[in-house]
Structures are given as C-alpha cells and as structure tokens.
Amino acid sequence: MSKILDVNYEGEFAYHIYIEKTFDGLKGAVSELRISDRRALIVTDKNVAPLYLDKVKDILSECFCFVDEIILTPGEENKNTDSIAHIYERAIQDNFDRNDFFVALGGGVVGDMTGFAAATYMRGIRFIQIPTTLLSQVDSSIGGKTGVDFRAYKNMVGAFHMPSLVYSSVTTLKSLDEIQYASGMGEVIKHSLIKDKDYFGFLTDKLEGLKDRDMDVLIETVYRSNVIKKEVVEKDPKEKGERQLLNFGHTLGHAIEKCSDFSYSHGQCVAFGCLAAMHISDVTTEEENKAVCELMKAVGLQTTLKPMDNQTILAATRKDKKMDKGHVRFILLHSLGNAYIDSNVSDDSMLEALEYISK
Numbered sequence: 001m002s003k004i005l006d007v008n009y010e011g012e013f014a015y016h017i018y019i020e021k022t023f024d025g026l027k028g029a030v031s032e033l034r035i036s037d038r039r040a041l042i043v044t045d046k047n048v049a050p051l052y053l054d055k056v057k058d059i060l061s062e063c064f065c066f067v068d069e070i071i072l073t074p075g076e077e078n079k080n081t082d083s084i085a086h087i088y089e090r091a092i093q094d095n096f097d098r099n100d101f102f103v104a105l106g107g108g109v110v111g112d113m114t115g116f117a118a119a120t121y122m123r124g125i126r127f128i129q130i131p132t133t134l135l136s137q138v139d140s141s142i143g144g145k146t147g148v149d150f151r152a153y154k155n156m157v158g159a160f161h162m163p164s165l166v167y168s169s170v171t172t173l174k175s176l177d178e179i180q181y182a183s184g185m186g187e188v189i190k191h192s193l194i195k196d197k198d199y200f201g202f203l204t205d206k207l208e209g210l211k212d213r214d215m216d217v218l219i220e221t222v223y224r225s226n227v228i229k230k231e232v233v234e235k236d237p238k239e240k241g242e243r244q245l246l247n248f249g250h251t252l253g254h255a256i257e258k259c260s261d262f263s264y265s266h267g268q269c270v271a272f273g274c275l276a277a278m279h280i281s282d283v284t285t286e287e288e289n290k291a292v293c294e295l296m297k298a299v300g301l302q303t304t305l306k307p308m309d310n311q312t313i314l315a316a317t318r319k320d321k322k323m324d325k326g327h328v329r330f331i332l333l334h335s336l337g338n339a340y341i342d343s344n345v346s347d348d349s350m351l352e353a354l355e356y357i358s359k
C-alpha cells in the first residue's frame with residue numbers, strides 16, 4: 001500500500017512525494033526525473049550512513065552516472081555554515097555543475113542543510129529528499145524551507161528551495177529511538193489538531209499500530225500529515241499567512257526548547273506548546289483534552305512540563321522570528337481541527353498556560 005502525492009509551487013507541478021514501505025520504488029521514482037547523465041552527491045550523517053547509505057547508493061548508482069557521498073556529524077549543533085562548507089567543498093572537488101543533484105538522506109537536520117546547500121551552490125541546483133525520521137517524513141522534507149542555525153539563532157540563515165522529489169520509506173522509522181519517534185509524533189498530533197478532526201480520530205483509533213510502528217498505519221499517518229502540509233504550503237509557500245498555522249504549539253514550544261537547553265526533543269516541546277495553546281484557546285471539551293493527552297502519552301510524549309522559570313520562557317517567546325509588530329504571533333484553535341492566527345495573546349494567558357502544563 002504505497003501512496004503518491006503531487007505538490008504544486010506557485011500554481012504549477014513541482015514534485016512528487018512517494019510514501020512507501022521500503023526503498024524498492026526509489027529507482028522508479030528517481031528515473032522519472034530523467035537524469036541518467038547527471039551526478040548525485042548523497043548527504044547523510046554518521047548515524048544514518050551505516051543503516052541505509054549502501055542500499056540507497058546502490059539504487060542511485062543505477063539512476064545517475066556518478067554518485068558520491070558525504071557523511072556529516074549528526075545533531076542540531078552541527079546544523080551550521082561549517083557543515084555547508086563541507087558539502088560545497090566536496091561538490092567542487094567532484095566538479096558538480098548546475099545540472100547535478102544533491103540528495104538528503106537523513107532527518108530534518110540533514111534535509112535542511114542539503115536543501116540550503118542545493119539552494120546556494122552555483123546559485124541553485126536540484127535536490128532530492130529521502131527523509132528517515134518521522135519528523136522529516138511528515139514535516140521538514142516538504143515545502144522547501146531550507147537553512148542552518150547561525151550562532152545561537154535557530155534557522156536564522158536559509159532559503160526557500162523546492163526539492164525535485166521526496167521519497168519516504170517508512171521502514172526506516174523502525175530504527176528510530178523512542179525519543180525521536182515520539183518527537184515526530186508531536187508534529188503528527190499537531191497536524192491533526194490544526195486541520196483535521198477525522199485524522200485525530202484515526203490516530204486515536206490506531207494507537208496500538210502507532211505504538212508498534214505498524215507499517216500500514218505509518219504509511220497512512222505520513223500520508224495524511226503530508227496531505228495537510230502540502231495543502232498549506234501550496235496555498236502559502238512563503239509563510240505569509242496560512243502556513244503560519246503549522247506553527248501551532250511552536251511559540252511556547254520553541255521557547256521551552258531553548259530554555260531547557262534542548263534537553264527536550266523538538267516534537268516534545270511542540271507537544272507541550274500544543275497543550276498550552278489548547279488551554280489558551282479554551283474551546284475543546286474535557287473529553288477532547290483527555291483524548292489528546294492520552295494519545296500523546298501512548299506514543300511516548302510527556303504531558304507535564306518539568307518546573308522551569310516561566311518568566312524566562314515568556315521572555316524567550318519575544319525573541320521568536322515570528323513576531324508581528326512587537327506582538328507574539330500565536331496559533332489558537334476555533335475547535336479541534338480548526339486553527340487560526342492570533343496576535344493578541346496576553347503575557348498573563350501564556351504564563352497561566354505554562355503553569356497549567358507544569359501541573
């Protein structure tokens with residue numbers, strides 16, 4: 001049971017997303033790009049390379065005339081311009097030109113960096129996303145946001161650059177550790193909360209399958225999240241309006257992430273942020289709130305934030321890139337499955353919500 005989606009950019013077809021169990025369909029998907037005389041540089045990291053690089057390289061070697069790889073040190077702390085320089089150096093060494101491809105094989109860190117290197121190398125070359133974490137399959141590989149962190153500033157330097165193909169093999173999610181899997185589930189639950197009550201129902205119905213990482217359930221989950229992300233980014237590719245809805249849970253989530261010195265995963269912080277934003281929205285029933293918490297717990301997410309200095313968290317929200325003329329831009333719910341943008345959330349409401357999720 002595989003799935004394919006088309007993504008448009010500025011009204012025209014831009015790329016396919018393949019959601020498959022294995023890499024068996026990768027050759028066919030890449031061949032559609034008609035690139036037999038092109039070269040590819042696979043960018044991956046030291047955790048992913050031993051698991052999937054040989055397999056992917058073998059397949060790509062049947063599609064491209066030359067394939068090289070660069071294996072980066074994993075981790076957000078390496079999502080920086082030094083790593084980008086390594087990618088440029090290898091591409092220059094291999095004489096890559098504008099017709100060649102970069103291929104991201106890994107999680108969101110590898111994907112964002114490969115995309116940014118592709119956006120800027122020789123003023124832009126094409127790239128393929130082969131995401132291997134749940135977060136990157138449901139979220140970061142789609143929509144063309146690429147970039148790196150700069151000094152202490154997350155995603156401060158970047159570009160919008162669309163991939164030519166996204167290929168997700170959900171079997172790769174089997175090797176993710178519990179924390180990374182739960183982190184991706186934070187974004188999955190967020191998608192259902194902002195856009196699709198039926199999807200939320202699907203997730204609660206398939207709890208056991210999600211816990212067991214059942215392949216069919218994961219294909220459907222990645223697909224339904226991809227449909228939501230695709231529809232949002234097609235309407236608003238440059239995040240001027242609708243796309244901001246995807247930031248549900250992120251205003252306080254990012255602040256918690258920063259103030260906890262990144263001791264919580266990104267998706268865990270988004271989950272805390274979602275619970276806080278639901279509390280501020282104050283439109284969901286007790287039963288719905290309970291169902292959200294139960295779903296989060298079942299997939300390995302915590303629902304109670306450890307005691308932190310809430311004033312420091314509040315101050316950190318003001319450093320968020322997503323400010324609106326000095327006001328923190330917040331995403332709230334009209335109802336479960338229906339989100340909107342609000343720039344009038346008071347400090348007191350945020351503090352109260354932080355207290356609520358800390359109990």
Ligand code: NAD
Pocket residue numbers: 045046047048051074075076079106107108109110112132133134135136139140141142143144145146155172173174175176177180183266
């Ligand atoms: P990550 O890329 O750091 O991957 C998490 C860890 O899992 C890494 O250690 C990695 O080596 C390892 N890993 C990857 N695939 C694996 C597999 N199949 N089996 C075992 N280990 C595996 O983290 P992430 O959560 O995938 O991505 C987070 C990044 O994504 C952040 O930098 C964030 O800013 C970015 N992001 C970007 C967008 C976007 O729209 N571009 C959206 C959301 C998040």
